[in-house]
Amino acid sequence: MKNWLRKHPEVRTIRVAAADLNGQPRGKRVPTRFADKVVEDGTRFPLSVLNLDIWGEDIDDSPLIFDSGDADGVLRPTERGFMPMPWLEAPTALLPIWMYREDGRPYDGDPRHALRAIVERFKDLGLTPVVAMEMEFFLIDDSGRDLRIPISPRSGKRRKAAETMSIRALDSFDTFFTDLYDACEEMDIPADTAISEAGLGQFEINLMHCDDALRAADDAWLFKMLVKGLARKHGFAASFMAKPYEDYAGSGLHTHFSLIDKNGNNVFDDGTPQGSKLLHQAIAGCIHAMHDSALIFAPHSNSYDRMVPGAHAPTGICWAYENRTSAIRVPSGSPKARRMEHRVAGGDVNPYLLLTAILGAALIGIEDRLDPPEPITGNAYALDLPQIPDNWEKAISAFENSDIVKRIFSADLVRNFVLTKRQEMFYMNELTPEEQVEIYLDTV
DSSP states (O other): OHHHHHHOTTOOEEEEEEEOTTSOEEEEEEEGGGHHHHHHHOEEEEGGGGGOOTTSOOOTTOTTSGGGTOOEEEEEEOTTOOEEOTTSSSOEEEEEEEEEOTTSOBOTTOHHHHHHHHHHHHHHTTOEEEEEEEEEEEEEBOSSSSOBOOOOTTTSOOOOSOOTTOHHHHHHTHHHHHHHHHHHHHHTOOEEEEEEOSSTTEEEEEEEEESOHHHHHHHHHHHHHHHHHHHHHTTSEEEOOSOSOTTSOOOBEEEEEEEEOTTSOBTTOOSSTTOOHHHHHHHHHHHHHHTTTHHHHSOSTTHHHHOSTTSSSOOBOOEEESOTTSSEEEOOSOGGGOOEEEOOOBTTSOHHHHHHHHHHHHHHHHHTTOOOOOOOOSOGGGSOOOBOOOSHHHHHHHHHTOHHHHHHSOHHHHHHHHHHHHHHHHHHTTSOHHHHHHHHHHHO
16 A cells, blocks of 8 residues: 555545445545555544434434544555545545454444445355446536536537437537546546436446455445546536436436356356346345335435336336346346346445345345245336335334344444434425435535
8 A cells, every 4th residue: 555655656645534324435634644654553533423414413312422422433444545536636545444443343333344244244155246336427517506417518508308328418528528437547446338328417337347345335435436526627516316307317326246156156147047046045135125225225315206106216126037127137148147136226325335235135035045026027117016115214214123134234333324314304304305405416
């Protein structure tokens, strides 16, 4: 890590940052001359900092604050190391960190540690998750009272239309996307294909599959920071909020997932289009946990505006082969690439909690040898299916009282997340829809 800074003498300051439960980066600015101390000794801030609400406020009833004296945690660099922050004017480096207790134990309330624990449980079975994530986001002109698509730097025009898979829409913001891909190269984020999507000013960039789930979650977290920061540098906003426009589709964060054994073989592949018994067990676990995990997939008030029938977001709990109306889709193609696509989450999620929920549910399906229901055919919206919770209150209660959630997440994290969401719900109810959009636009 120290060598990276020595190779980049132009860097004058660093940021050390960890993801809180909402996926917000929390940390410090440090002069470069003190960076060696951070690398060697870590840094400190209160455990409660990873349990702030969306406004960055303390949680009123949190036992992490006054009941415990607001004790510090010790934050150490992750294996990711230093990377540039190309959206800032001054040369700056980011050092991702994660939280430990004073005695060296991982802090259970850190979402990155939650994912680590699930990955280690797979490792005990001789299995490694392989994941890829599809990142949908909006480019937005938020300079006026109403949200609009930005003016194209190329044409000087503002096209108020959804342009699904339009080359023209991509070319309209070619300078932004060129800078974005260059920045992904600098930060070693594996950005692949870009397309324009069905929403107003909406785009999607796929992150390549990775056999390190922690790194995949890092990539998604860093990508969200990069896109939002770089858009501001170009004079407009970018947002991963689930549904900024009432009349257009919202943003999802679809996750593709397979498992490999110690020899690198895909254990979801049995040479047939149907996939292996392990694939079906993993699907069964995800189906079993989907209702109670909805708070992870839809963590904000605005999340539930996206999850309505016919809006390109699943509402029924089901799975299918090659069917984008289902919550879990098994794509067609070569058996060697057999995988599931989990389609429930919005773009506003915390990537660490998202992968923990999906991989943890799949693991339970494998451990308990569960069988899934029959795959559906046709339009899932038209079928009589068990439903994903359709509002915030239902999702919070389901998450809080779930036995299967407790098998995936630590008791501390469940408690902290529920307290956070109940506080947010209380204060969000006091805001107008426009005020809610304003807070979500820049945060999620």
